[in-house]
Structure formats: structure tokens, C-alpha cells
Amino acid sequence: xxxxxxxxxxxxxxxxxxxxxxxxxxxxxxxxxxxxxxxxxxxxxxxxxxxxxxxxxxxxxxxxxxxxxxxxxxxxxxxxxxxxxxxxxxxxxxxxxxxxxxxxxxxxxxxxxxxxxxxxxxxxxxxxxxxxxxxxxxxxxxxxxxxxxxxxxxxxxxxxxxxxxxxxxxxxxxxxxxxxxxxxxxxxxxxxxxxxxxxxxxxxxxxxxxxxxxxxxxxxxxxxxxxxxxxxxxxxxxxxxxxxxxxxxxxxxxxxxxxxxxxxxxxxxxxxxxxxxxxxxxxxxxxxxxxxxxxxxxxxxxxxxxxxxxxxxxxxxxxxxxxxxxxxxxxxxxxxxxxxxxxxxxxxxxxxxxxxxxxx
Amino acid sequence: xxxxxxxxxxxxxxxxxxxxxxxxxxxxxxxxxxxxxxxxxxxxxxxxxxxxxxxxxxxxxxxxxxxxxxxxxxxxxxxxxxxxxxxxxxxxxxxxxxxxxxxxxxxxxxxxxxxxxxxxxxxxxxxxxxxxxxxxxxxxxxxxxxxxxxxxxxxxxxxxxxxxxxxxxxxxxxxxxxxxxxxxxxxxxxxxxxxxxxxxxxxxxxxxxxxxxxxxxxxxxxxxxxxxxxxxxxxxxxxxxxxxxxxxxxxxxxxxxxxxxxxxxxxxxxxxxxxxxxxxxxxxxxxxxxxxxxxxxxxxxxxxxxxxxxxxxxxxxxxxxxxxxxxxxxxx
Numbered sequence: 001x002x003x004x005x006x007x008x009x010x011x012x013x014x015x016x017x018x019x020x021x022x023x024x025x026x027x028x029x030x031x032x033x034x035x036x037x038x039x040x041x042x043x044x045x046x047x048x049x050x051x052x053x054x055x056x057x058x059x060x061x062x063x064x065x066x067x068x069x070x071x072x073x074x075x076x077x078x079x080x081x082x083x084x085x086x087x088x089x090x091x092x093x094x095x096x097x098x099x100x101x102x103x104x105x106x107x108x109x110x111x112x113x114x115x116x117x118x119x120x121x122x123x124x125x126x127x128x129x130x131x132x133x134x135x136x137x138x139x140x141x142x143x144x145x146x147x148x149x150x151x152x153x154x155x156x157x158x159x160x161x162x163x164x165x166x167x168x169x170x171x172x173x174x175x176x177x178x179x180x181x182x183x184x185x186x187x188x189x190x191x192x193x194x195x196x197x198x199x200x201x202x203x204x205x206x207x208x209x210x211x212x213x214x215x216x217x218x219x220x221x222x223x224x225x226x227x228x229x230x231x232x233x234x235x236x237x238x239x240x241x242x243x244x245x246x247x248x249x250x251x252x253x254x255x256x257x258x259x260x261x262x263x264x265x266x267x268x269x270x271x272x273x274x275x276x277x278x279x280x281x282x283x284x285x286x287x288x289x290x291x292x293x294x295x296x297x298x299x300x301x302x303x304x305x306x307x308x309x310x311x312x313x314x315x316x317x318x319x320x321x322x323x324x325x326x327x328x329x330x331x332x333x334x335x336x337x338x339x340x341x342x343x344x345x346x347x348x349x350x351x352x353x354x355x356x357x358x359x360x
Numbered sequence: 361x362x363x364x365x366x367x368x369x370x371x372x373x374x375x376x377x378x379x380x381x382x383x384x385x386x387x388x389x390x391x392x393x394x395x396x397x398x399x400x401x402x403x404x405x406x407x408x409x410x411x412x413x414x415x416x417x418x419x420x421x422x423x424x425x426x427x428x429x430x431x432x433x434x435x436x437x438x439x440x441x442x443x444x445x446x447x448x449x450x451x452x453x454x455x456x457x458x459x460x461x462x463x464x465x466x467x468x469x470x471x472x473x474x475x476x477x478x479x480x481x482x483x484x485x486x487x488x489x490x491x492x493x494x495x496x497x498x499x500x501x502x503x504x505x506x507x508x509x510x511x512x513x514x515x516x517x518x519x520x521x522x523x524x525x526x527x528x529x530x531x532x533x534x535x536x537x538x539x540x541x542x543x544x545x546x547x548x549x550x551x552x553x554x555x556x557x558x559x560x561x562x563x564x565x566x567x568x569x570x571x572x573x574x575x576x577x578x579x580x581x582x583x584x585x586x587x588x589x590x591x592x593x594x595x596x597x598x599x600x601x602x603x604x605x606x607x608x609x610x611x612x613x614x615x616x617x618x619x620x621x622x623x624x625x626x627x628x629x630x631x632x633x634x635x636x637x638x639x640x641x642x643x644x645x646x647x648x649x650x651x652x653x654x655x656x657x658x659x660x661x662x663x664x665x666x667x668x669x670x671x672x673x674x675x676x677x678x679x680x681x682x683x684x685x686x687x688x689x690x691x692x
Binding site for chain 1: 437625637651652655657
């Protein structure tokens with residue numbers, strides 16, 4: 001199904017594309033106008049774009065794709081999940097036009113992209129909650145040290161002095177702690193472990209990766225919703241769950257101490273604040289965890305759309321500019337209702353300015 | 361597959377050539393097509409083996425043979441040892457076979473020896489229907505319905521009862537930290553047992569059906585009861601075939617992926633406690649492939665290669681045993 005789409009792309013004529021080129025270059029030269037910048041106005045494009053990768057992006061991509069239909073009725077955009085690793089290898093082998101990825105291309109995969117320039121477009125950020133199941137405890141506070149010790153199996157019961165010290169006045173039971181983790185490799189795991197490695201480099205020994213060698217007593221489940229299910233059904237459980245799924249499952253989540261020393265509950269605003277407080281590299285890679293800022297929620301996670309800077313045809317380039325431009329423009333307005341966080345304005349503008357680097 | 365290839369193209373062609381020197385065009389085209397179809401299967405198998413092996417070379421060179429056969433699977437620290445998964449694969453497959461074989465053989469005997477054809481036929485249909493239930497349905501049923509139920513009503517009481525008892529306690533007692541888990545080696549074994557029962561049943565039934573009527577009648581004529589006839593005539597005659605059927609079931613159980621991934625618990629561990637969470641080879645591939653890269657990805661493909669080799673070995677042994685017992689029966 002995907003290869004067929006690519007054929008259609010090359011067949012499409014160029015007049016419409018030319019018109020869009022004009023309107024888009026006008027847009028990218030005026031970054032001071034964030035929300036309107038993405039509408040490629042009257043010029044209609046037609047063809048198909050295929051993407052795959054990050055499952056974290058799937059809900060956003062699906063919502064954006066259906067809204068994008070009203071902007072560009074002639075274009076068909078498909079997004080299949082499959083995981084960031086799949087997205088990147090699909091992009092490397094030319095199966096898709098764009099990939100969704102929760103982490104930059106790892107050095108071990110650099111050889112796949114030898115000779116190609118890959119552009120990173122951050123499109124979405126979101127908090128990862130520390131969701132837990134403790135009867136009668138609704139405002140738990142945790143800091144990175146305690147979280148690291150819980151997830152390494154050093155703290156095994158809820159009334160451990162390290163936890164009670166952070167929660168004065170809260171009566172914590174002696175219930176044993178059950179860890180709920182992901183059984184599938186996941187960008188959520190990668191970014192959660194990256195948070196612990198960044199915030200607590202000395203205490204955290206398990207490293208950062210899409211798969212972590214958890215303590216044997218952990219309960220593993222498939223996907224964010226699977227972990228949420230384990231937490232919900234297991235008294236004393238704690239796990240890392242993407243904000244959208246934690247809310248959808250009605251879980252209770254902890255406030256986490258940020259780099260300024262404040263305990264912040266997960267929220268879309270807190271995630272945006274964390275991303276606004278991190279250093280962004282020139283290629284627009286960055287890690288949104290542990291951002292500075294008094295209101296920053298520290299376990300924040302980002303995801304990019306990856307494309308080749310050089311496209312096989314001018315129309316492919318125009319379509320990608322139109323779609324990614326939409327994700328960075330009006331698409332951002334869809335995010336809060338999906339319980340994802342919008343990009344901070346600074347990063348959004350840098351991403352929009354990069355659109356013109358996609359060349360046909 | 362090996363047997364059928366040996367049987368058709370060469371044999372037919374040989375006999376045809378002996379009859380007429382120059383065969384009609386249609387016949388030769390048919391022969392070429394059939395041969396091509398046969399070779400295609402072989403070519404696909406070889407290509408898969410070559411491609412996955414070449415993709416997994418960086419794992420083999422990264423870990424070396426000693427590194428591969430270790431118990432540490434830690435992608436965050438670039439350690440990719442396969443032993444925990446190998447252990448899980450063997451344990452779950454063995455549980456599945458132990459649970460499934462008595463039931464399968466009993467059903468096969470019921471269908472061939474006890475019931476008349478009229479009553480046996482609907483049961484055969486139902487069992488064949490069991491074989492077409494998609495593995496993801498088995499897995500979801502296992503995860504959502506069977507595992508929580510078994511944990512409450514079987515695992516927890518059993519674990520409590522045998523705790524501290526020497527061998528039983530090691531097998532069925534509570535695992536690390538006193539945990540008795542719903543998704544576990546045992547749950548995976550049970551689900552796999554359900555999945556291999558149809559194939560073991562139908563193969564056993566076919567083997568048992570080949571027992572010559574004259575032998576049975578002979579046993580009855582000597583005054584044997586039905587059970588004595590089964591023990592004295594049916595079992596000795598169909599032993600090899602049943603063993604082959606069991607090994608085919610074992611091969612299927614080792615390779616089964618989605619169902620196992622859903623119910624095994626997905627925490628790598630080598631433990632004798634069957635009610636604790638584990639991991640097996642197909643499950644780790646399907647779970648971790650999506651976000652893998654570099655040596656990690658290569659290691660997952662390498663596990664696929666090992667699994668491929670393992671199932672081929674088991675299948676070849678099974679085919680060999682079945683073929684030999686068939687030949688002996690024809691001779692008898």
C-alpha cells in the first residue's frame with residue numbers, strides 16, 4: 001500500500017506545486033506570525049505522503065491528518081505506527097516519506113543514513129506521569145533520587161523513610177511497591193530512563209535505552225495502556241505512563257521535583273515549560289527532560305518528524321512542507337485537547353524556519 | 361516438506377520418461393512449473409536464512425560465542441545474552457507438551473477406538489476449529505481471562521500449599537519476592553498447550569488409524585479388553601508416529617509468538633519457579649524490534665536465526681521419526 005502511494009506522488013503535475021512554493025516561502029519568511037504560517041492557502045497539492053514510526057505521535061498524527069484534509073483535500077497522508085526504530089529504518093530504506101521518532105538517530109544507525117541529510121522537525125512534546133495506585137493517597141510527591149531507587153528495586157515499600165520524608169503529613173501504608181514497566185521497547189521507556197540518567201546520574205545505574213533491564217519483580221505490560229491497566233489493578237503499583245493514557249485510564253499521578261526544587265504535577269503547560277528551558281542544538285535535536293524553569297515538569301518527552309532534506313521530486317518537497325508546516329502551525333492547536341503539549345514558541349519558530357530546507 | 365519433495369517431482373518424471381521418450385509439450389510445461397514451485401519454497405527458505413544471518417553478524421561479532429550464551433540482556437549497556445530467552449522457550453514448550461500430549465492422545469483414541477465414525481466426525485470438526493483460532497485471540501484470552509483467573513484460583517493456593525516442600529516448592533512455590541504472577545511461564549505453557557493440541561491430536565489420530573484391523577481383531581479374538589488391545593496393539597504400532605506428532609507440536613510451541621508474548625510476563629529471568637514471569641525468544645523479538653537499532657536490532661535478528669535453527673532441528677527429528685514409523689507400518 002505504501003509503495004503505491006509513492007508512485008502517485010511522482011505522477012502529479014507541477015503547476016499547483018509552483019503556486020504553493022510561492023505561498024510557503026512567504027510563510028517561512030514571516031516567523032513572527034506563528035499560527036497562520038502553516039496554511040498553504042489556495043494552492044492545492046495532490047499526492048500521497050506516507051509516514052511511520054513513533055507510536056507516541058500516532059494519536060496526534062491521526063487527528064492532524066483528518067484536519068489537514070480540510071486544508072489540502074487533494075493530499076492523502078498516511079501514518080502507521082510501529083515504533084521509532086521502524087520509522088527510522090523505513091525512512092532510510094525509502095519506504096516512507098517521513099518518519100516519526102522519539103529520539104535522534106542513534107550513532108549505531110548513522111550508517112543507514114550515510115550521504116543523506118536528515119532534517120529534524122520537533123512536532124509534539126508531552127509529560128510522562130509517575131502513576132501509582134495507593135488507596136487514599138492523592139498528592140504524592142517524588143524526587144528523581146527516590147524514583148531512581150524505586151525503579152532499581154532499592155526502595156521496596158511505600159512507607160520507606162525516603163518517601164515519607166518527601167511527603168510530610170501523608171500517612172503512607174507499608175504496602176510493597178510493585179513496578180509496572182513496558183514489555184515492548186518504547187520511546188516512553190527511553191525518555192523516562194533518560195530523565196533519571198540526566199537528573200540523577202550517580203544513583204541511576206540502569207542506563208538509558210528503549211529497553212531497560214528492570215528488577216525481576218517488575219510487572220511488564222504492552223503499551224502505555226497496558227501499563228496503566230497493571231497500575232489500576234494492582235494496589236501498591238507505580239509505573240511510568242504517558243500523560244494522555246494516564247488521564248484516559250483515570251490514574252492518580254505524583255508531583256515530581258524539578259531542577260528548580262519545586263514539586264510540579266504533570267500537565268501540558270508544565271511540559272511546554274520544561275522544553276522551553278532546554279538547550280536546542282542547531283539541528284533541532286534536544287532533550288526536553290529536566291528543563292530549567294520554576295514551573296517545568298521534569299519528565300517531559302519530545303518527538304520529531306524526520307525527513308530527507310533532498311526529495312526525489314519538487315512535489316514531494318512541497319507536500320512535506322505543507323504537511324509539516326501544518327503540524328507546526330494549526331496542528332499545534334489540536335494538542336492540548338489530546339493531552340499532548342504544544343511546542344514552546346521558540347522551538348516552533350526554529351522548526352518552521354527549517355521548512356525551506358526541504359528541497360525537491 | 362522434505363518428504364513430499366523427495367516423493368513427487370523426481371519420481372513422476374522418471375516414470376513418465378520410461379514410458380514415452382518424447383513427452384507432449386503440455387506435460388513438460390507442467391513438469392517445469394511444478395519443479396519451479398517446489399524450488400521456490402526452498403529458495404525462499406534459503407533467502408530468509410541468508411538475509412537474517414547476514415543482518416545478525418554484528419551481534420555475533422559484538423558478543424562473540426561466549427557473550428551470546430550469557431544471561432544478561434541489557435540494551436542500555438549493550439549486553440545481549442540470549443540464555444534467558446532460550447530457557448524460557450524450552451520451559452514453555454516443554455510445559456505445553458506435557459499438558460497437551462495426554463489429552464491429545466486420549467482424544468485421538470476416543471475418535472478412533474471408542475466412538476463410531478458418525479459421532480467422531482463432529483468432534484474432529486470442533487478440534488480442527490480450535491486450530492484456526494488466531495494466535496492473538498488465544499493470547500488476549502490468556503491475558504485478560506485465563507491469567508487473572510488462574511492466578512487467583514490455582515497459582516496462589518498451590519504456591520501457598522507447596523511453599524517449602526523440596527522439589528514442588530521450587531517448581532510451584534512463590535517466586536522472587538513471594539510473587540505469584542498471572543502472566544508466567546506456566547500460563548504461557550497452558551496457552552501453547554491449547555494451541556498445539558489440535559495438531560498433535562490430528563496427527564496421532566491418523567497414525568492410530570493406520571493400525572491394521574486384522575491386528576485389532578486378533579487381539580480381541582484372544583480375549584483382550586479394549587484397553588488391553590490399545591496397550592498391546594495400538595500403542596506399540598503407533599509409538600513412533602505419536603512421538604513425531606509430539607515433536608511437531610513442540611516445534612510449533614517454540615515458534616509461537618504473539619500468544620506467548622502476551623502471556624509470558626516479559627521479564628527475562630532464569631528461575632525454576634513456573635508461576636513467575638519469564639521471557640522467550642519469539643516474544644523478545646516481537647516486543648523489542650520496533651524501537652531497536654544497531655547491535656540491539658542485530659541481536660534480535662540473531663535470536664530469530666537461533667530460533668529458526670532450533671525449530672528446524674526439532675522438525676527434522678520429528679519428520680524422521682514419523683517417516684520411519686510409517687515405513688515400518690507399511691512393512692508390517
